[in-house]
Amino acid sequence: MFQRLEPVVIRHTYRIPAPAGPAGPAGQGGTAARQFDSALMSVGFKLSADLLEHLSGLTEEMVVDTAARTLDTVREMVGDHVQHNVYFVDFPANVPDTFDFWMRCIAESLADDGSRESTLVQLRAGLVDLLTLPSYGNYQHTYDEMLAAHDELIATLGDRVTVLHLGGVLDDEVTALYLALAGSTTPLGEEGLRDLGALVGHCVNGPQPEAIPVRENRVLVNLAHLDADADLLLDTVTDVLRLACALSDGDVTLVEPTRFRSLSRPVRRALLAGLDALVAAAPAKLADVTAHREAFKRLGERLHPHEYPRWPHAADVFAVARGEKEARSFDSRIEELLGANDVTGTAQLLTAAPGKLLRSLDRLLRACRTQDERDAVVTAAEQVAPQASGRVLLSVREHFHNRKDEAGELRVFVNRLGRAWVTTDTRQPVLPPERKRLIAAMDAETRRRLPEPGHLLIDPDVLDVALPLSGRATAAGLGVLPRGSLSPVDGELLRFFVYWKQTSRTTDFDLSALLLNASYGTVCWLSYTALTQVEGEHSGDITDAPDGASEFINLRLGAVRGTFIVPQVNIFSGEGFEEVKESFFGFMLRDAEQQGRPFEARTVRMKSELRGPGRVALPLAFLRGHDGSWRVKWLHLYLKGNPASNRVEGNRVSVATLLRGIVERDYLTVRYLTELMGGRTTSTTLWDDKTIPDGPVTYIGLERPEGLHPDSVIITPENLRDLIPR
Structure with a gap:
């Protein structure tokens, strides 16, 4: 049942789940395993010593099956699953001058009976569209002809070699990966979310993360819970709205509007029961409705809350959305205080929402008119820092580190989809004393949360890798x-x-x-x-x-x-x-x-x-x-x-x-966190000479080395998010 999830495990962990089966005749599995290793090396991968030994003890058939599946996976990982042809067959040799090449294409078009007349018309007009020339823009030779024009690659020590390690049994690997993705403290990328969606259906009845802090992850888990008729994991009424968007293949981030589909009666009951329980336990959560009033109104048309009088608190959600019941939002109270120039009162109110307070610090400090107000804002931030998530602490720290003392610098914006734009920073500066206090507060709280790594072993090449805050x-x-x-x-x-x-x-x-x-x-x-x-x-x-x-x-x-x-x-x-x-x-x-x-x-x-x-x-x-x-x-x-x-x-x-x-922007990197860890380690070693210590270590590097003690904690780019403290 889990077999189709094996490529997901390999892509995320660089481990091949241990194939289970009978031992093969002496030497039989070993021959196939060495052939597997050789095939992997042709695409820049190889088997670890432990994995090679494990495969050598299996039957030839099992090794061949594992090899076929793995080779397909790693070839796609590296882009070798498709044929890469080139227009110029000898590339990079014999690439012509651009003008000469265009003239050649025109000459070939003039020699072609089918295109001669149209090309002559364009030449008389003084402008030729390259896309109308038969020999432009299309391969002039087959892929095999291109291969024949090139010598075989000479292997060198500089070629990439990515080691694949021995994993546990597939069921355990799938569960571990599910727990890591579902419980991630930082939002997953598109691939991570897609893979979590594939894993969650298989893991819904097994072990679960202690917490699922990222909303998009919670949506995927709740989808599986709906299918399994299990309790939904809900924290706010917005969780229900996101889930409804997912059921309609809409935008669970709520940035784009969703056209809600008709929902089955069991699903409607589950969503309404969830809303009712949330509001009954904490009526103040109705205030979250106003931020997405129109979406809730459209959802109410699909859920038919009037048909379920036993859930009156769910009906209140849609009454607020329609404006029939008042539920003043937290943000409106903040804006009212800021409108009255009460910065101190705003900061005090925001202490009830630590993350929002920390993300609002720049705005609050720019609104301050006196030193007392600035002190009150920074003091409030220092007080709530222990209650904020690690990702927010690090984001705020990075923001104020890059905050310039003078206006006029470039300000880069990047949205959640990677769309980027730049403008001149016209904001008033945040004064250095407050910046320094805030940076020190974020550093102190982050240091407090970091684990004691024991012997810290660091690959120097990883030090300038940015922390994956998203x-x-x-x-x-x-x-x-x-x-x-x-x-x-x-x-x-x-x-x-x-x-x-x-x-x-x-x-x-x-x-x-x-x-x-x-x-x-x-x-x-x-x-x-x-x-x-x-x-x-x-x-x-x-x-x-x-x-x-x-x-x-x-x-x-x-x-x-x-x-x-x-x-x-x-x-x-x-x-x-x-x-x-x-x-x-x-x-x-x-x-x-x-x-x-x-x-x-x-x-x-x-x-x-x-x-x-x-x-x-x-x-x-x-x-x-x-x-x-x-x-x-x-x-x-x-x-x-x-x-x-x-x-x-x-x-x-x-x-x-x-x-x-x-x-010119300074990103928080692995170097920053390892320096904070410095006072909590038994020893720190830069892994320059590639010597493997005897005992367990916390290893942080670009690739997992062979031979580390089995009790070691290993951090590579694949699980770098584990460095972000909760």
């Missing part, structure tokens, strides 16, 4: 880190790739790379309008993807003129990132002597899904340091762009401005 700040994929993270780049050749497959109409994605100097000015770019530069080559423009299409950009890092490299994916025409059947972006790193195909799975360092709003995707950027080394800055951003014809030339200024705002 899963929506990280795209799904392999080797992906949260927005704002920095990670080192180790290689001489950098190659970007994008793949997309349209759903129903012609769709043209364009991969481009913008190169900027230290002042964020444009140096040059690579795109379909600039196929070659000193720095590298573009693989050619593909304008239709019914069977899938790929584009690549190859860069020699030593030749780059500039400080920043900003790859981007522009939608020129057709379906959006959320409409296409599949789309993803990634990059590879190679040594100078490595050849191989345009796409080689074991050189892929990162592959992320492209699923977001807007028509321009900015997955990441590359920054050159003062010593000449390069690092990745993770962005996961989308620009609105134009409805059609987006090009790198047209968004250079907006991309540069946005990049500046992100690069």
Whole structure:
């Protein structure tokens, strides 16, 4: 029953659930396991020593079955489950000059009886549409012909090797992953929510998290509880509204309106009973209705509360929504006090809602007119800090660390979907004494909540990884880190790739790379309008993807003129990132002597899904340091762009401005938390020499090393959210 969940476990944990079965004849399982390991290495993965030993003790048939399932999973993780062709068969060799290539396409069109006349008409008018030329935008050779044009990749020590470890039995792995996702203290990304939805139906009758603090997670759990006829987990009336939205395939975040469907009688009874119990226990919760008055009115039309007189408190919810009963909201009381310039009274009222108080601090401090008021606001924040969630503490700490003393700086906004925009910060400054007090208060409370890690073992490369305060700040994929993270780049050749497959109409994605100097000015770019530069080559423009299409950009890092490299994916025409059947972006790193195909799975360092709003995707950027080394800055951003014809030339200024705002912002990182842990450890070791200690450790790194003591606590990007204190 759980077998189809095995890929979910592998993607999230890099563990293969231990196959259970009879031991095989001596040597039989071992041969198959070694062949499995060899096949994995061709796509940049390998088996840990424990996993190889375990598989060697099974029958050959079981090992082969496990290998087939796992290879399909990891190939998709790295983007090797599709065929990556290129327009120019020899890419990156023999890429022509852009103008020469366009002239060649025109000449070929003139030689074609079917297109000659239309091309002549365009030439007489002085403007030729490239998309009308038969040889432009479509592959001119087969995938096999492209493969034959390239030498085999020469393996090097610099190739990526991702180790897969031995897990427990599948049932235990599924339960553990469910508990981790459902009980996450930070919101999950799209992939996490989708996987939680797949897991919860299998785990609804098993162990449950102590708490489910994230509302969207609670919705998925409640959906399963409805199916299992179990009690709903409800804290506010808004939980019921979110659940109703989910039942109608609507927006559970309540940002977009939902068209509610007709609900079955058992479901209506469950929702009304839940509302009735909530309001009966705490009538003040009726105040939450006013924030979503229209949605509750529409929901009431589907629930028919008048048919159930035994739940009068549920009927009160809809009476408030219709304005027939008054339930003054908490926010209205706050606005009334602020309107009367009573900042001290506002802060005192907000102590009843610690999270809201902490998130309102900037506004309150700007409204203060006297030092006494400022002191009262900061004192209230210090008092409620122990009652706020760890994620709120860290978010407030990061906010005030980046709060400038003067107005006029850039202010970057990123919504929950990754849509980004920049404006000048016109707010009045928050004075340094209050900023310092608040930062110290957040630090002290966070330090108090952190566990005692014992021997702390830290991979230095993880120190500049941003804390995942929201899963929506990280795209799904392999080797992906949260927005704002920095990670080192180790290689001489950098190659970007994008793949997309349209759903129903012609769709043209364009991969481009913008190169900027230290002042964020444009140096040059690579795109379909600039196929070659000193720095590298573009693989050619593909304008239709019914069977899938790929584009690549190859860069020699030593030749780059500039400080920043900003790859981007522009939608020129057709379906959006959320409409296409599949789309993803990634990059590879190679040594100078490595050849191989345009796409080689074991050189892929990162592959992320492209699923977001807007028509321009900015997955990441590359920054050159003062010593000449390069690092990745993770962005996961989308620009609105134009409805059609987006090009790198047209968004250079907006991309540069946005990049500046992100690069110059300080994100809270793993380094921050490990420094706070410093006073609570028995010892702290930077894992420079890769020596494995004998006893248990708390290990924090980009990848789980082999040989750690079985009682060790292991934190990698896959479960980095576990670092966020509750």
